[in-house]
Amino acid sequence: MTTKQSAPPRELVVVLDFGGQYKQLIARRVRECQVYCEIHSYKTPIDELKAMAPKGIILTGGPNSVFEATSPTYQKELYELGIPILGICYGSQLMAHTLGGEVKKAPVSEYGHTKLTIDGPDSLIMKDVAADTVCWMSHTDYIAKAPEGFAVTAHTPNCPIAAMENPDKKLYAVQFHPEVVHTPEGKKMLQNFLTKVCGCAGTWQMNTFVKDTVAALKEKIGDDRVLLGLSGGVDSTVTAVLLSKAIGKQLTCVFVDHGLMRKDEGDEVEAVFGPKGDFDLNFIRVNAGETYFKKLKGVTDPEQKRKIIGALFVEIFGAEAKKLTDEGGFKYMAQGTIYPDVVESGAGNGGAVIKSHHNVGGLPQEMVVELGFDQTPIEPLRDLFKDEVRKVGLELGIPRNLVFRQPFPGPGLGIRVVGEVTPEKVKITQEADAIYREELEKAGIDMGKGQFFAALSNLRSVGVMGDDRTYDYAVVLRGVITSDFMTAEAAEIPWSVLQTCMNRIINEVKGVNRVMYDLTSKPPGTIELE
Known part of the structure; x- marks a missing residue:
């Protein structure tokens, strides 16, 4: 929209x-x-x-x-x-x-x-x-x-x-x-x-955007019901709250937990948006981790992983939507699409595909028709860049810790585990990532100025722990400073903090015997490893 x-x-x-x-x-x-x-x-x-x-x-x-x-x-x-x-x-x-x-x-x-x-x-x-x-x-x-x-x-x-x-x-x-x-x-x-x-006066401001968008959503939706795929990330959170402000309980959010989230994050999403949360909406959680791991078995190509994760989301979300529409129809589907998603996917007028985004383009046409959705999804953030989305979140009164939570890709740890994705590798990545972010927070590193995460390489190397030879994985720590996520520089994390992270990860996370820090800027690299 x-x-x-x-x-x-x-x-x-x-x-x-x-x-x-x-x-x-x-x-x-x-x-x-x-x-x-x-x-x-x-x-x-x-x-x-x-x-x-x-x-x-x-x-x-x-x-x-x-x-x-x-x-x-x-x-x-x-x-x-x-x-x-x-x-x-x-x-x-x-x-x-x-x-x-x-x-x-x-x-x-x-x-x-x-x-x-x-x-x-x-x-x-x-x-x-x-x-x-x-x-x-x-x-x-x-x-x-x-x-x-x-x-x-x-x-x-x-x-x-x-x-x-x-x-x-x-x-x-x-x-x-x-x-x-x-x-x-x-x-x-x-x-x-x-x-x-050009004689521009500079009238593009987020307080005006919020007021006008809520009014436009009320007018467009009227008494109809809306279904939103909620990931718990900043984009879908702001989309959900915008819609909640406009239509309240006419909104139902379906959270498909693909098992590829950060440590304990699925439970945190439910705590925020579920029955005990602060928002006026209906919330449904679908635990689908086992299904995702089966589909991803043996897949190593990053673009193929993205497509599988996106297609499976559509399938699971569609099945849940079918169940819900049988109980009472929805006219609209909503998505947390933002402007860089549109441009990078080639879905707008901006040029070539850089990477696939599972939330651009909506459900397949035949599924939209079958479920009775309006053919144009509601995408209130489609015109916004990420930092504009955050400003909208603050204007809406969403807690600052949610608005400025660390960015997380739609395919989740599926693209932070290089190569094949398995439950074991995801567990390693979750634990290493939790330790890394915990130590950065202890050290007073301002993570709001960029993106910080641990990824798992497909490199296995020889190590020595105690008197035993090991042949385990290498974890890659990534930290970038950026204002717009289109260019980024590696964060200068103090050596002592990186040493602490390394020691804790190797000692506390089974299956890791090497920790590396990624110094690559964007460009030439991307922020995510895949």
């Missing part, structure tokens, strides 16, 4: 995706400026773009070269709409190439931190940016000549046109990435583009 704000009207900025790895990050930075933003494919027809009436358009980076015949492009008419446009990296080169400038293979490629000199102090997007600053570069081509009517507003030692603009036509371009934290003044540049060029 897409909830529209009524007053004031929702401003929209479109991120036009040309295959850039940072497309979500660009959108996230725009949202941080309190401007609503959506990602759409470069294949979006121009008439559709015009119909959206965006206040501005941002062209993303991408891995291609504008010279290649098969590279993504867009018709020249885009730049004649009168809508402010900001091209980033590939987007800047495409703007230059399309409008008659010259793009060449760079004599020296630039990657990483680069000194940036501002040449256009009167530029609207460079306003209040230091004359000498730092930016994050990642390119092998560069703009050798700006199109007619464009002024150069920044350069680097190896890039003569690091930024250019044609303010009369509201066209702006930067070769670097202002959206990443490695460009310290990048957010200021984006804020300048949104406010000074």
Whole structure:
């Protein structure tokens, strides 16, 4: 369900995706400026773009070269709409190439931190940016000549046109990435583009979202009943409470416990949402761990595991829904889908599939018809990023410890156990993870700034415990600091804390004789191991 704000009207900025790895990050930075933003494919027809009436358009980076015949492009008419446009990296080169400038293979490629000199102090997007600053570069081509009517507003030692603009036509371009934290003044540049060029007022706020969404849910649902698959994670928790605020006992939540949760978490979910909990809803728990382990036996491919776990959820949830509808019908199914799920699954207009998300797309069509559900599921968080979901949770009065609980993937420990998933491996992972998070909490590590968990590798190695030779598993501890979960850096956990974790895990968790700490950032890695 897409909830529209009524007053004031929702401003929209479109991120036009040309295959850039940072497309979500660009959108996230725009949202941080309190401007609503959506990602759409470069294949979006121009008439559709015009119909959206965006206040501005941002062209993303991408891995291609504008010279290649098969590279993504867009018709020249885009730049004649009168809508402010900001091209980033590939987007800047495409703007230059399309409008008659010259793009060449760079004599020296630039990657990483680069000194940036501002040449256009009167530029609207460079306003209040230091004359000498730092930016994050990642390119092998560069703009050798700006199109007619464009002024150069920044350069680097190896890039003569690091930024250019044609303010009369509201066209702006930067070769670097202002959206990443490695460009310290990048957010200021984006804020300048949104406010000074696009004229955005910044009306996208979570208190307004909550009020309007609850009202929209009441109006849409009326006296009908809604069924929600509740995982106990932040997204489904906030979805459940939003619906509870709107329709109360017309909501039934089904919690499918797949046996792949963190230690004692299934019981904790029931304590929060069950009959003794604080929320006005109906709660049903289905214990299905044994069924999941049977289906996952012998499966090692991570994408196949995701698909099995997702398909089995649909099957079990569908069977429970059938039972419930036989007792009294539901018109709607609700889901805790959030915006990154939509984009990464390729379900929206944002591009390629990065990984499968079991909660995107709803139940199979034939099951929806059989159960009598409306064909469009209710997804009140579909437009939100994770930190926006947390803000909504706080606005709803959900306890802070639930709102800021450690993120947990839909497939659970199924993708934190590398290789085949067995009850023994899940038990090892649960115990190691519980020890790790307990010790971090004791040490005063702020886990709210990122994601911290233990995973089980498929590596078995020789060790010595006492006088005996062992051949056991290696546990991988993962800790990342991130504000948006689209980029992340390894957390600098004190050595003494890691040593304590290692000692406790090896001594207390049977089947482990080695503990490692994962230093990989995102990119190039992902936050989860699989």
